[in-house]
Amino acid sequence: MSQHRQKTVLSGMRPTGPLHLGNYVGALRGWVKLQETHRCFFTIVPWHALSSEYENPKVIKEYTFEVALDWLSAGLDPEKSVLFIQSEVKEHAELHLLLSMITPLPWLERVPTFKEQQQEIQDRELNTYGFLGYPLLQTADIIIYKAEVVPVGEDQAFHIELAREIVRRFNRFYGEVFPEPQMLLTEVPKLAGTDGRKMSKSYGNAIYLKDSPETIRKKISPMVTDTRRKRRSDPGEPDDCPVFTLHKAFVPEEKRAELAAGCRSASIGCLECKKVVIEALIQEFATFREKRAYYEKHPKLVWEIFEEGNKKAREVAEKTMAEVREVMGLVFPGGQSTPGKV
Ligand code: SF4
Incomplete structure (x- = not known):
């Protein structure tokens, strides 16, 4: 100390x-x-x-x-x-x-x-x-x-x-x-919420720390992305994508840079990109969920x-x-x- x-x-x-x-x-x-x-x-x-x-x-x-x-x-x-x-x-x-x-x-x-x-x-x-x-x-x-x-x-x-x-x-x-x-x-x-607006309990668009892996998947998978990416072959801009605000908070920098490049060159699809942040979140809160289940019981x-x-x-x-x-x-x-x- x-x-x-x-x-x-x-x-x-x-x-x-x-x-x-x-x-x-x-x-x-x-x-x-x-x-x-x-x-x-x-x-x-x-x-x-x-x-x-x-x-x-x-x-x-x-x-x-x-x-x-x-x-x-x-x-x-x-x-x-x-x-x-x-x-x-x-x-x-x-x-x-x-x-x-x-x-x-x-x-x-x-x-x-x-x-x-x-x-x-x-x-x-x-x-x-x-x-x-x-x-x-x-x-x-x-x-x-x-x-x-x-x-x-x-x-x-x-x-x-x-x-x-x-x-x-x-x-x-x-x-x-x-x-x-x-x-x-x-x-x-x-951080954007599931409807693309600022994440807030009062908007009903929040992803909670206690959400199960299934709920996290269900909430993020249908989220709106950069509107330029109408088709898989359309390049996008991560800085204009609500989902990418989650990447910025939870995906390590190197991986994030790779995804951003993939988005701009249309070499990856949104689903693939979302999967990365979904997995990162599930991982980040794995211990959290265990502890919470314990405290809920006590x-x-x-x-x-x-x-x-x-x-x-x-x-x-x-x-x-x-x-x-x-x-x-x-x-x-x-x-x-x-x-x-x-
Ligand atoms: S590839 Fe990723 S950053 Fe680009 S628009 Fe889709 S979800 Fe957003």
Whole structure:
């Protein structure tokens, strides 16, 4: 192990059900590597899911379990990382409340995803405090562990900028408690779903990590390819082919170059080309499927692993909150938050 202090990483996922290849390539695959070199906290965030799913919260527990299964099966290791459920560490809520006191409203109103998602999701009322405060809760999730590195996709960049601004403001008022978290931008190749649009659970076009080899075949075989390839003898352009986005994420470079050349010269057919990525996916998730089948049969074990993680997370979060209460003058004689009592 390195002599240097490992930097602290935090990242999270909303419990929206089983994870698809986009979630894997965009986050999970990188996290599995990060846990080798960093002190990692990975959290499933039910409170964030509630900001839009408040009318039907019952699914959140089931979805949390699905994400937990996928995490463990994909190689997140409770011996190396703290895997936990955000809403089981109540200190996040306290820090969120305290941060809400110092955060100017326009900082939240100008977050681009706030307006975008309000327009996108028309079927429910999102003009709520919770929805507006989403990035603030995210800030609390990150800084309560004094995370220095936050791996995120580009769409989350603004949220991390906001977290940094809030940290600066907090530290200016009360003293240097929190480090400014740095963004670790994950380069995410855009993965196409089975209908050629961006892979997304809500479009119903996703390929899931837990899909069986048969399902993977059934989903990819009929996928639309580059429309120039009407006949086998027509050359195509891999960069314009939705299927090839999967090749870019899962087929080794050398083989991919060979397929791209074959596509451009029409020396291979689409079926043959698809077969390569289908086999690559089946191979990549072989161990995953075995592990998932095991954990599915042992739900108690899964919840125990996460409860262990919740405990470890709580210890750190409690320590930070003792410090926060202290610098904010919120420690009262004999009170619950007296240092040493937490
Ligand atoms: S040969 Fe491969 S890359 Fe080319 S259009 Fe067909 S599936 Fe796409």
